[in-house]
Amino acid sequence: MSFLRSPRAVPYLLLMPAIVVILAVIAVPLAVSLWSSFTPYQLTRPVTLFTFVGLRNYSRLLENTDFWWAFGRTILFITVTLNLELVLGLGLALLVNQITMGQRALRTIMMFPMMFSPILVGFQFKYILNDAVGLLNNALFDLGLITQPIPWLVEGTLANLSIMAAEIWMSTSVFAILLLSGLLALPKEPIEAAKVDGCNAVQTFRHITLPFLMPFIFIAMTIRSLDVARAYDMVRIMTNGGPAGRTELLWTLMARVGYQNSQMGMANAMGYVSILLSLVFTLYFYRKLVAARRYMGGVE
Amino acid sequence: MAQVKLRKISKRYGNLETVHGIDLDIAHNEFVVLVGPSGCGKSTTLRMIAGLEEISGGEIVIGDRVVNALPPRERNISMVFQNYALYPHMTVRENLGFGLKIAGEAPSEIERRVAEASAILGLDPFLDRLPAQLSGGQRQRVAMGRAIVRNPDVFLFDEPLSNLDAKLRGQMRVEIKKLHQRVKTTVVYVTHDQIEAMTLADRIVIMRDGRIEQVGTPQEVFEAPDNLFVAGFIGSPPMNQIDATYRASDGAAVLQDGLAIPLHRSGLVDGQPIVVGFRPDALAPKGHALFADNRRLSFDRTVTLAEPLGTETILFLPLSGKEIQARMLNPRVVAPGETLAFELDLGSVHVFDKASGKRIGGRSWQGLHASN
Amino acid sequence: MTIERPWQRWLIRAGVFFAMALLCVPGLWVVLTAFRPNIEILARPPVWLPQNPTFDNFRGIFGLLPDQQQGLPVARYFLNSLVISLTSTFVAIVIGMMGGYAFARYRFKAKGALFVSFMLSRTVPGIALSLPLFIVWSRLGILDTSFGLILVYLAINIPFTIWLTDGFFRQIPVDLAEAAQIDGCTRWQAFWKVEFPLARSGLASAAIFAFLTSWNEYALASQLTRTTVSKTMPVGLMDFTAQFTVDWAGMSAMAVLIIIPALLLTFLVQKHLIAGLTFGGVK
Numbered sequence: 001m002s003f004l005r006s007p008r009a010v011p012y013l014l015l016m017p018a019i020v021v022i023l024a025v026i027a028v029p030l031a032v033s034l035w036s037s038f039t040p041y042q043l044t045r046p047v048t049l050f051t052f053v054g055l056r057n058y059s060r061l062l063e064n065t066d067f068w069w070a071f072g073r074t075i076l077f078i079t080v081t082l083n084l085e086l087v088l089g090l091g092l093a094l095l096v097n098q099i100t101m102g103q104r105a106l107r108t109i110m111m112f113p114m115m116f117s118p119i120l121v122g123f124q125f126k127y128i129l130n131d132a133v134g135l136l137n138n139a140l141f142d143l144g145l146i147t148q149p150i151p152w153l154v155e156g157t158l159a160n161l162s163i164m165a166a167e168i169w170m171s172t173s174v175f176a177i178l179l180l181s182g183l184l185a186l187p188k189e190p191i192e193a194a195k196v197d198g199c200n201a202v203q204t205f206r207h208i209t210l211p212f213l214m215p216f217i218f219i220a221m222t223i224r225s226l227d228v229a230r231a232y233d234m235v236r237i238m239t240n241g242g243p244a245g246r247t248e249l250l251w252t253l254m255a256r257v258g259y260q261n262s263q264m265g266m267a268n269a270m271g272y273v274s275i276l277l278s279l280v281f282t283l284y285f286y287r288k289l290v291a292a293r294r295y296m297g298g299v300e
Numbered sequence: 301m302a303q304v305k306l307r308k309i310s311k312r313y314g315n316l317e318t319v320h321g322i323d324l325d326i327a328h329n330e331f332v333v334l335v336g337p338s339g340c341g342k343s344t345t346l347r348m349i350a351g352l353e354e355i356s357g358g359e360i361v362i363g364d365r366v367v368n369a370l371p372p373r374e375r376n377i378s379m380v381f382q383n384y385a386l387y388p389h390m391t392v393r394e395n396l397g398f399g400l401k402i403a404g405e406a407p408s409e410i411e412r413r414v415a416e417a418s419a420i421l422g423l424d425p426f427l428d429r430l431p432a433q434l435s436g437g438q439r440q441r442v443a444m445g446r447a448i449v450r451n452p453d454v455f456l457f458d459e460p461l462s463n464l465d466a467k468l469r470g471q472m473r474v475e476i477k478k479l480h481q482r483v484k485t486t487v488v489y490v491t492h493d494q495i496e497a498m499t500l501a502d503r504i505v506i507m508r509d510g511r512i513e514q515v516g517t518p519q520e521v522f523e524a525p526d527n528l529f530v531a532g533f534i535g536s537p538p539m540n541q542i543d544a545t546y547r548a549s550d551g552a553a554v555l556q557d558g559l560a561i562p563l564h565r566s567g568l569v570d571g572q573p574i575v576v577g578f579r580p581d582a583l584a585p586k587g588h589a590l591f592a593d594n595r596r597l598s599f600d601r602t603v604t605l606a607e608p609l610g611t612e613t614i615l616f617l618p619l620s621g622k623e624i625q626a627r628m629l630n631p632r633v634v635a636p637g638e639t640l641a642f643e644l645d646l647g648s649v650h651v652f653d654k655a656s657g658k659r660i661g662g663r664s665w666q667g668l669h670a671s672n
Numbered sequence: 673m674t675i676e677r678p679w680q681r682w683l684i685r686a687g688v689f690f691a692m693a694l695l696c697v698p699g700l701w702v703v704l705t706a707f708r709p710n711i712e713i714l715a716r717p718p719v720w721l722p723q724n725p726t727f728d729n730f731r732g733i734f735g736l737l738p739d740q741q742q743g744l745p746v747a748r749y750f751l752n753s754l755v756i757s758l759t760s761t762f763v764a765i766v767i768g769m770m771g772g773y774a775f776a777r778y779r780f781k782a783k784g785a786l787f788v789s790f791m792l793s794r795t796v797p798g799i800a801l802s803l804p805l806f807i808v809w810s811r812l813g814i815l816d817t818s819f820g821l822i823l824v825y826l827a828i829n830i831p832f833t834i835w836l837t838d839g840f841f842r843q844i845p846v847d848l849a850e851a852a853q854i855d856g857c858t859r860w861q862a863f864w865k866v867e868f869p870l871a872r873s874g875l876a877s878a879a880i881f882a883f884l885t886s887w888n889e890y891a892l893a894s895q896l897t898r899t900t901v902s903k904t905m906p907v908g909l910m911d912f913t914a915q916f917t918v919d920w921a922g923m924s925a926m927a928v929l930i931i932i933p934a935l936l937l938t939f940l941v942q943k944h945l946i947a948g949l950t951f952g953g954v955k
Binding site: 027113 | 684687692695696697705713717770771773774775789790792793794795796801804806807827832834884888889894906913923924930935937938939
Binding site for chain 2: 845847848850851852853854855856857858859861865866869870
């Protein structure tokens with residue numbers, strides 16, 4: 001009782017509601033998830049939640065080629081999209097930074113995709129890429145570039161590329177906006193010093209601008225790695241893992257196994273794999289962010 | 301009557317103690333300056349008086365109340381912060397009146413007292429501006445205005461001038477001094493700048509590593525520093541300090557280069573390692589200062605560097621393996637490499653014990669004065 | 673960096689224009705579709721600009737067309753989305769602000785570890801979290817309720833709000849609250865009269881982020897809501913897709929309904945949004 005009244009208790013009291021909510025909605029369910037991943041739990045047979053089978057789900061996962069395909073595709077998807085988003089976002093930020101008139105309007109337009117629900121982005125691209133009524137095929141027809149409709153979402157490789165394109169459309173803005181604000185905050189003096197020291201534009205960018213932008217790049221990467229799994233929504237509406245599992249990502253596969261096949265135990269095992277994957281990405285960029293901040297002499 | 305008493309005040313952060321049981325009595329209406337290098341605990345002490353830091357040990361009395369357990373608002377103090385801490389979302393008028401408004405004063409009363417403070421500090425043209433629209437000096441004045449409006453028992457200043465440029469700092473120093481003469485109040489003022497301390501204080505408290513090194517009037521700490529730290533900290537340029545050994549046979553301090561400085565001091569034993577200190581004012585080229593005949597020591601030295609400052613010139617010269625400084629008042633061009641005859645005023649030589657750093661006796665010839 | 677040659681300047685402008693077009697066209701196309709009759713959508717050769725703009729698609733999804741037996745309960749979905757998003761945003765801001773303030777102003781044990789734990793709790797993919805939540809919520813009987821979803825969105829939004837508000841409060845010098853206390857404020861008054869007004873714009877942007885997250889969320893909502901009692905707009909959007917047919921017109925109209933509130937809010941506070949993200953992060 002006396003501790004609760006002392007000033008030392010204040011921060012803990014302030015944090016108490018947040019901790020309680022996170023424990024109740026994230027930590028406890030994750031514990032349930034972990035437990036159920038050691039059981040053959042099926043939604044249709046509730047008692048199975050209490051049968052312990054050890055690592056059986058995991059060992060089956062490791063033998064399952066569908067899982068490995070989805071896993072590999074997810075890693076590829078994350079790596080390709082994050083890198084392309086970074087490059088495109090940096091390019092866009094540098095372009096917009098050159099424009100002095102109407103920059104605010106441009107920034108507003110850049111925020112456009114950020115307020116779109118991923119499910120909307122998915123719908124929008126599903127519609128535009130539709131082989132019969134889609135904007136893209138219609139335009140290509142009208143321009144005389146194609147005579148046969150291109151099955152953007154029906155052919156496996158094209159479907160994967162389409163999904164990546166949609167993801168990049170949705171998230172390049174995050175990079176562009178953060179990097180642009182980094183460019184706007186760039187101190188003038190080091191750049192002027194570099195020019196005096198004889199650097200050309202490329203060298204100045206390479207040695208002055210880019211290092212300064214690093215913390216901003218890592219912030220963007222951290223923010224993005226927090227929500228890469230939003231791609232689930234998009235894929236769900238665009239292809240739902242099809243055709244024939246060719247666009248299946250870890251997230252869609254787990255939803256299918258858990259809810260359609262009601263193999264909750266197995267799905268939770270996959271869930272844990274996906275959680276670890278996200279954790280690794282986020283922690284990696286967060287550490288880079290902390291290091292970059294220290295390097296730039298920023299305050300913690 | 302608002303005197304401030306510190307009784308064995310200490311501050312601990314976990315296992316780290318940064319203020320070690322300080323005792324200090326500050327009289328009603330006295331202007332006391334806490335001075336010392338950064339990290340000496342002066343700001344922490346001030347913040348404990350303000351109630352912004354918990355007091356780990358000891359007792360603080362303001363007026364006749366022990367205030368340890370009282371929050372800042374119940375201590376009837378006001379404070380000027382290093383970064384002014386003006387409320388950015390309030391105009392100057394609102395900033396000045398905020399404390400009164402919180403205290404529930406009537407609007408007419410708030411207006412009257414804000415106008416009064418504003419008149420004292422010349423803030424009338426700025427009353428409706430936001431802090432962001434003010435210059436550094438103006439912000440400083442608003443911060444002081446906010447402090448005086450509330451008519452506190454004690455004024456606290458936390459390095460208020462350190463963000464101003466040198467010229468403005470000089471002006472504000474004078475304004476603070478005038479302000480104190482006008483609104484007689486107890487003042488505790490923290491600074492790392494010994495000139496501010498010397499010019500403003502009734503009494504100076506010199507701190508180092510969480511302890512008080514010396515308390516005294518500016519005159520006392522300048523003329524009779526208790527130890528080597530105070531001797532080096534107060535005064536600009538700083539006091540020359542040279543290692544020496546006491547020779548009982550002729551009562552002199554023998555420097556490493558053989559020079560013997562007569563001390564005539566009791567309480568020393570033969571061969572005792574000591575430090576001899578004298579300010580640059582006590583050393584001048586022959587003919588540039590009038591030191592008493594029987595208290596002069598002459599020696600020739602080659603000047604390594606001369607720093608002309610207009611009314612005076614600081615000369616750098618080697619002595620016993622160290623570079624020391626002398627002050628020459630009369631105008632004369634001295635070139636580096638020139639050899640001059642210097643005279644040291646023996647009446648202004650301080651002696652410190654090498655081991656403890658503590659002062660030994662009064663000034664060198666005081667003993668003779670007494671016997672004469 | 674300054675660009676002097678005119679052709680470079682034009683190249684940059686062309687590049688910017690192209691990028692902006694890529695960002696705008698897909699959305700605009702959906703909006704146009706929302707106002708087209710179905711014949712026009714399926715027409716071949718395609719009709720580029722709407723010839724017969726109509727509100728029928730909107731009437732249709734609300735079940736207001738004369739020849740329609742029953743529309744989808746879109747009005748109900750909209751209301752659900754609004755209630756769930758607003759409630760979870762408001763509570764998340766209050767709780768997150770308390771947490772952010774604690775991180776910004778106090779030193780305490782396990783501070784760093786706690787902060788990182790909050791961040792990491794946010795990384796759990798929605799669909800992975802939905803699996804155990806589905807199990808637990810159904811046992812607790814809050815599956816398919818607004819309350820259940822509000823609780824989930826709270827947990828998703830609190831970490832990010834903490835991250836942002838921590839940044840905002842650290843922007844505000846500690847001196848100000850101390851000066852206020854010396855001016856006679858209690859700790860609470862100092863917060864309420866000085867720090868809170870200064871953090872207000874930051875809190876507004878944190879609120880927008882939280883609202884958008886809840887408003888746009890699909891993965892969790894699609895599993896934790898089942899009926900009109902609690903289904904939200906993004907989940908409702910999927911009502912339009914059958915096995916082989918898609919109602920493009922209806923979905924486009926629904927999409928417009930989803931995007932409008934988000935758009936309005938974002939434009940209202942866009943200045944703070946960017947500042948919020950970068951200040952919270954860098955400084």
